[in-house]
Amino acid sequence: MAPGPAPCTVRSPVVLQVGDVKTDLARPGVAIIDVALPPAQPLDVRVGEIVFKNSYTAFLTVRVQRRRPCDVGREGARKWVTCLWNHCLMPSPHTETGSQDYFSLFRHQMLCDVDQVTAVRLILRQPSPVWLHFTLEELRLYPKGQQSLQTDFPTWLSHLAPQQQPENLHGGIPDPEKVSTEVQQLWVLTEMIRANQTAARIGRFDVDGCYDINLLSYT
Template sequence: MTCLRDLCLMPCPHTEEGSQDYFCLHRHQMLCDLDQVTAMRFILRQPSPVWLHFTIEDLQIFPTGQKSPQKDFPSWLSQLTPPEQPASLHGELPDPEKVSTEVQQMWVLTEVIRARQAAARIGRFDVDGCYDVNLLSYT
């Protein structure tokens, strides 16, 4: 018996939008009654040829009437604030000087790597700019 059919979780499966989201399936979404269910089978369809791996992680099932336990999220993420009241994030954010220093170090590393890649020549069988005829494959 199929309880839920063709539920689209990602709005555009060829991009990452929605790929890391959490989803809750509720009783009212099901096409059948879930009382006395002893086993469930999930059939996943590959959302896009771009996604080589796709899985269900952290699956939790709760009995009727029992609410899911609250996750430990930072207060600024779990509590909505009215638009006219800006959120105060100063107590939970990292030191801006430290973040700035780390970003600058990463930028320097990327520049060093970019400079080395331009100078390195890629050629598996390249010897002094020539190829050995025996190493070539004919198709």
């Protein structure tokens, strides 16, 4: 299999509504994202990692549709199982913490095997009324044996041109002892200047508290 995420189709989130959509204004705070795999691909997909960027989703449940190799050709043999239950993405749903972070869900975190996967269903929950819209972005599935280049920053930051790459500042850090010595010398000079300061007011044109008219005329 070629390196990189598995080919898949991520469908738009569907918000679950209880009651009449037109008359019931209650906000359930639950949405579903379905991920479909190509028809010729399912038996080769052994999910190793799920990567996404959060967008104000507080809790996540992951369900996968899978089938055993012996059930090939039997449409009814596919079965939905829950492999992750109420995984916390935002420690406090009413605050911003974790609301726009990147997350990686690994194979060892799952409650069951995620082999022979034919579809993935993500159930999003946001109990807080503070956030009107919530979803998951940049969703990718990586097969087992392949690791994403996931970091804590957006993808475009990992593809900077050489002239845009931040410089390595570790080589330019001065000696701490030298800096300490220079700071001490600067402090001594400051104290010497402060001790030699006079309290007398320095006037520009006054002589013994009076101004000379001739002196002022030259200015």
